[in-house]
Amino acid sequence: MNAPVQSFLEVQSIDALYGEAILALRGVSLSVSEGSIVVLLGANGAGKTTTLKAISNLLSASRGAVSGGAITWRGRSTRRLDPTELVAQGIVQVLEGRHCFPQLTVEENLLSGGFVRRPSRKELQADLERVYAWFPRLKDRRRSRAGLLSGGEQQMAAIGRALMTRPTLVLLDEPSMGLAPMIVEEIFEIISRLNQDSGVSFLLAEQNANLVLRYAHYGYILENGRVAASGTAAELAARSDFSDFYLGGAGATDGLHPTAPN
Amino acid sequence: MLFFLNVLTSGLLAGLMYAMVAIGFVLIYKASGVFNFAQGSMVLFAALTFVTLNEHGLPFWAAFPLTIVVMIAGAVLIERLVLRPLVNRNPNTLFMATLGLSFVIEGLAQLLLGTDVHQLDLGIDDIPVSVLGLQISAFDLFASAIAVALVAVLAVLFSKTRMGISLRAVADDTLAAQSIGIRLPRIWRIVWSVSGFVALVAGLLWGARQGVQFSLSLVVLKAMPVLIIGGFSSIPGAIVGGLLVGATENLADIYIGPLVQGSVSTWFAYILAVGFLLIRPAGLFGESAIERV
Numbered sequence: 001m002n003a004p005v006q007s008f009l010e011v012q013s014i015d016a017l018y019g020e021a022i023l024a025l026r027g028v029s030l031s032v033s034e035g036s037i038v039v040l041l042g043a044n045g046a047g048k049t050t051t052l053k054a055i056s057n058l059l060s061a062s063r064g065a066v067s068g069g070a071i072t073w074r075g076r077s078t079r080r081l082d083p084t085e086l087v088a089q090g091i092v093q094v095l096e097g098r099h100c101f102p103q104l105t106v107e108e109n110l111l112s113g114g115f116v117r118r119p120s121r122k123e124l125q126a127d128l129e130r131v132y133a134w135f136p137r138l139k140d141r142r143r144s145r146a147g148l149l150s151g152g153e154q155q156m157a158a159i160g161r162a163l164m165t166r167p168t169l170v171l172l173d174e175p176s177m178g179l180a181p182m183i184v185e186e187i188f189e190i191i192s193r194l195n196q197d198s199g200v201s202f203l204l205a206e207q208n209a210n211l212v213l214r215y216a217h218y219g220y221i222l223e224n225g226r227v228a229a230s231g232t233a234a235e236l237a238a239r240s241d242f243s244d245f246y247l248g249g250a251g252a253t254d255g256l257h258p259t260a261p262n
Numbered sequence: 263m264l265f266f267l268n269v270l271t272s273g274l275l276a277g278l279m280y281a282m283v284a285i286g287f288v289l290i291y292k293a294s295g296v297f298n299f300a301q302g303s304m305v306l307f308a309a310l311t312f313v314t315l316n317e318h319g320l321p322f323w324a325a326f327p328l329t330i331v332v333m334i335a336g337a338v339l340i341e342r343l344v345l346r347p348l349v350n351r352n353p354n355t356l357f358m359a360t361l362g363l364s365f366v367i368e369g370l371a372q373l374l375l376g377t378d379v380h381q382l383d384l385g386i387d388d389i390p391v392s393v394l395g396l397q398i399s400a401f402d403l404f405a406s407a408i409a410v411a412l413v414a415v416l417a418v419l420f421s422k423t424r425m426g427i428s429l430r431a432v433a434d435d436t437l438a439a440q441s442i443g444i445r446l447p448r449i450w451r452i453v454w455s456v457s458g459f460v461a462l463v464a465g466l467l468w469g470a471r472q473g474v475q476f477s478l479s480l481v482v483l484k485a486m487p488v489l490i491i492g493g494f495s496s497i498p499g500a501i502v503g504g505l506l507v508g509a510t511e512n513l514a515d516i517y518i519g520p521l522v523q524g525s526v527s528t529w530f531a532y533i534l535a536v537g538f539l540l541i542r543p544a545g546l547f548g549e550s551a552i553e554r555v
């Protein structure tokens with residue numbers, strides 16, 4: 001193991017394309033250190049989802065591709081790994097819009113996340129109980145079809161399903177999307193406890209900066225496919241005008257670490 | 263009345279055979295969202311392989327598993343050579359690929375196995391037996407028992423096993439399935455193998471009845487209306503659709519046939535299917551997206 005200790009997830013200056021023409025990311029670099037919660041902030045179309053899919057190698061399923069740069073996971077390039085291998089190595093993505101399996105029951109949804117490690121029946125059952133302990137609401141609804149759950153419950157089922165893979169890093173795309181503030185807070189509380197108690201790291205994409213910065217350790221601001229700024233959550237939260245610039249306004253970035261365009 | 267019931271029962275039993283062909287389609291449609299035009303060719307290929315082995319002296323217990331192995335090998339090849347290169351293409355492209363595939367399979371069958379018509383004897387005679395006062399063909403009874411057993415096995419496989427849950431997950435949301443590490447190529451190989459197995463069973467039962475010959479691949483035309491009526495993505499739909507088509511077709515042949523002075527069974531199912539299209543476009547059991555109430 002000659003990788004440096006802090007090398008967990010490193011994204012180095014990646015470009016991403018859709019359909020071989022549309023340039024969605026330009027020189028995006030970021031890193032996630034083990035045990036942290038990192039947030040990607042940005043307006044619609046800034047490139048948050050593209051960045052997460054580039055990391056999980058799900059971009060090709062959306063007819064996209066990483067065309068330059070490098071992504072390393074624990075010191076090794078992920079370029080040649082398919083999504084299954086990445087999941088097996090501990091990176092799992094929770095897709096934007098939740099994407100539960102609507103016709104499957106809640107329990108089947110959760111179980112489906114456990115198969116990748118080929119656990120014994122007992123281990124699978126233990127993992128299931130662990131997820132139910134995190135999300136007691138899911139246990140009450142275990143036999144309903146996931147398509148019939150409320151939005152908040154679906155988000156919990158999607159996170160729970162991802163946890164069944166026993167990840168060390170969860171890529172979580174807009175968990176607050178379309179949910180009532182109270183539910184969002186409940187979900188972020190659980191994420192925070194998962195991080196503290198189980199050491200799971202998170203890379204979150206969010207538009208809801210105010211709330212997420214209360215839970216995150218570090219943040220990056222994406223703008224038109226580039227990293228416009230980055231800083232600790234406290235630094236980002238301290239800026240009263242930053243919601244301005246990350247939404248595409250005039251970019252006063254002093255005090256933060258502006259990223260030079262390449 | 264007794265005559266009516268006799269006609270109805272033999273229609274229902276024939277319907278189960280339609281259902282079995284339709285199930286092969288449903289499996290593949292669920293897992294890869296494509297209407298597998300080659301299903302009929304697979305039925306033909308499986309039955310031909312079996313009779314050829316059989317005629318070369320292999321007894322049933324050896325020829326049957328050997329044919330299964332051939333079908334599994336075919337599934338692996340199809341996944342590797344057709345499905346994987348076309349992954350993430352639109353369903354039309356895939357459909358065209360299965361169209362091409364059907365010609366390749368039939369061509370291969372012709373090249374390797376010849377074009378002769380083969381008799382297939384499964385040892386069950388097509389003689390009427392009396393059940394509860396009804397005259398039923400012993401072969402139909404046998405075929406239905408096989409069909410019911412096959413469906414029961416599939417039902418358990420899909421509802422209880424890890425493979426079944428994974429398959430239904432892929433059918434529901436392919437991207438989400440990939441995101442949690444379900445291996446699509448593996449699911450495809452399994453589904454095409456199971457579908458090849460179903461094709462073999464259907465091919466043997468149909469072949470025993472009408473001889474194993476190239477027209478066997480035309481069972482696709484029987485399965486089409488069944489699928490339209492039952493919905494492309496539902497196994498219960500395929501069964502109910504099959505029964506409905508079998509029963510109405512037989513009744514129409516007996517009761518309407520004489521009026522139009524000809525057989526109506528060749529086209530009646532299509533009239534029925536068009537009727538259903540107008541009333542329930544998704545089919546009886548078609549999964550329209552779940553709505554929350």
Ligand SMILES: Nc1ncnc2c1ncn2[C@@H]1O[C@H](COP(=O)(O)OP(=O)(O)OP(=O)(O)O)[C@@H](O)[C@H]1O
Nearest residue numbers: 018022024042043044045046047048049050051062
């Ligand atoms: N499948 C696709 N095909 C073509 N272009 C795409 C595709 N997905 C995203 N894009 C484009 O790539 C850019 C980045 O999109 P992305 O979805 O990563 O943004 P986002 O930050 O996640 O936005 P949102 O907050 O709306 O989810 C946008 O310009 C978008 O139009």
Ligand SMILES: [Mg+2]
Nearest residue numbers: 048049050096
């Ligand atoms: Mg997005």
